Amino acid sequence: MASSSSSPLPALAGEALRQKRILSSKLYLEVPSSKAPVVYSPAYDISFLGLEKLHPFDSAKWGRICRYLTREGYLDKKRMVEPLEACKEDLLVVHTEAYLNSLKSSFRVSSIVEVPPVSLVPNWIVHKKLLYPFRKQVGGSILSAKLAIERGWAINVGGGFHHCSADEGGGFCAYADISLCIQFAFVRLNISSVLILDLDAHQGNGHEKDFANDGRVYILDMYNAGIYPFDFTAKQYIDQKVELVSGTKTDEYLEQLDKALEVCSSRFQPQLIVYNAGTDILDGDPLGRLKVSPEGVVTRDEKRADFIDGSSTAAKAFPLNPFFQCHFISHQEYCLLGMNCEARVNAGKRRGKWTTAIAASWSSPVTEQVDGFIGADWLDTDISGSHMLQSWLLGFPVKVTREDFHEESGCPCPIVHASGSFQSSTTSSFPSMCHEQRYVDCAEDDRPGLQIRVWESATKQ
Template identity: 55%
Template sequence: MTSLHFDIRPDQWPLVYDDRYNVSFCGLEKLHVFDSKKWRNIIQYLKEADFITGQELVKPLEAKKSDLLVAHTKKYLKSLKWSARVAIIAEVPVIALLPNIMVQYAYLKPMRLQTGGSVLAGKLALERGWAINVGGGFHHCSGDRGGGFCPYADITLLIRFLVMKEMIQNAMIVDLDAHQGNGYQRDFLGVPEVYIMDMYNKDIYPRDSHAKKAIRRKVELHSRVEDLEYLVKLRKHLQLALSEFKPDILVYNAGTDILDTDPLGLMCITEIGIIKRDEFVFEMCKENNIPIVMLTSGGYLRKTAKIIADSIMNLHSKGFISGQ
């Protein structure tokens, strides 16, 4: 089957992270607005706050070709051997000029590790009630195409592995990244066992009308939306979603690109708004006894790492996550 699912020690938290998640192209990664060290910075903030020491973290395994084929076509995986193709997905044109062996090591390997982290986090959520992959959430990638900095379909893989192992029969995806999650939507189009709720800025990328057909609860927002409207709509629609569908697991794509001044999300949600958003999603899962797996997804400002760390600590202080 897969080596991505494995057991963890009782003293470990279902917080999945490896320092090799972070992308480094000799500085070329700075040509993209994404903070390619975001994941390391989240962990650093958690350590500085004495929330974790590092011993509690779970290191995932890298997704192998056999794992990736559970979601991806051979043709798509083969296309990643061309640097020009990867440059389009990563949105850093200069990558096209680099040898593919360097592209594999500096960008695709970290992404395969994060993908392995998402798959593992799905299993851990079922066992512990919650799990967070401090990475992943590549919601623009489907089985046959990548895009928007997303080279692997980790959300599709997370769900498919749990179904294949008969650990779940159905799943709900709640996508609160600023962008429409068109990748997994294409993969789960016509699959009634996967309920998709997507709340996003309709004025920005990817505007994928075909993929939208897979969304069961679509909440389209406009640029410049603020906390009050956002949180009221989230509360209303998530409660309705959970009244319509009782999932075996909830996959929460928790992008922080909804933050005010984010250059790509174009929304106006405050730091407190993001923390309250995460708190409400976890609260609903606890209230309905649904295991939740959170992926960090998009977020293009340096300060989002601290917000994610603060949110994780808030979830703990409110009793929604704990070590045991």
């Protein structure tokens, strides 16, 4: 963590409160031995109104991956572990109260997930359909560290929100699950040395800021320096950075990785490794902008496994476990499914106290065409490709200047007043893109009767 304040008392009090929250948390479930250390919940998937498809991050990939693995017989869904949702007290272990309160603004959340229309959705829907899945994944990441220590390895099929720090989200990362996972491990697992091995194509600026100057955490981050997030402040907190350029090809990537892992092994001996993988290094990924082949992605994870275990073949130690057969599906299936590299789990023999907790990556979107304005009973309708929405997007952003709650009922459904421009029109309230009276009437509060008047007049000039 960053250096302490001039007086040690506030820092000590804060650390005592952090420990109290960790020790009282219910997230460290007791998992029976009949379960595999694979953490997943159907609630991980994010899908409402099709708005999630407006970002290149595929927010429903987790379910598709698990369905594929179970359908093909690689994984028994009855053996997967479902985590609890991280509650506010859990999140406060890392996050500031001010940051968590900021998520009560739909506009703030829209900027974090980089999907502008989310700013026009009532906050109670945003929490239910977007932030709740994130909190379930946070619970999964935290639990994975416990399972990794107990079993030698663990996977959280979701998580890996490496752009989020204690007081700032971004890049489709609303909660700092990596930082939370490690803070819980320090207290509950008596861990004192952690390696964050971040091989996503993007810089992991969130955990880097959270563990600035913390000697217990060593960060190896290998990323494309020419893409988001360009966080130069966070870069100074990386213990070992490998900066790539757009267009880096397979051979060069793997050569750089070999050198980095060799240096890391000589510098730091961790008790826990948190591995954040990313298939966004694949050639053709619109976000990563690297040119690593599917075979190169597989080789990368084999090198990672060798680095951790001293084993040349990742599946060698547990050849009978059907889950590890997912290593041998075709490369085409591996990519088209958005198969996360973290699924290539540390299956080699355990060496000393080295264990692995693994998080998530990026994939690709699809778009469908549906027209119509939004009603609260239409939450399963896909409007991501609608003409009205696309017309509205031409004039985005609309800046939210005030957000209130319904005064009579206290229901957390915002009445938003905004200013901005839509094509050539500008007004002091909503532009011509929508009805000025955008609200949710909580006083009558039978959810099916509510209307979110967002794009009602979107096509008017």
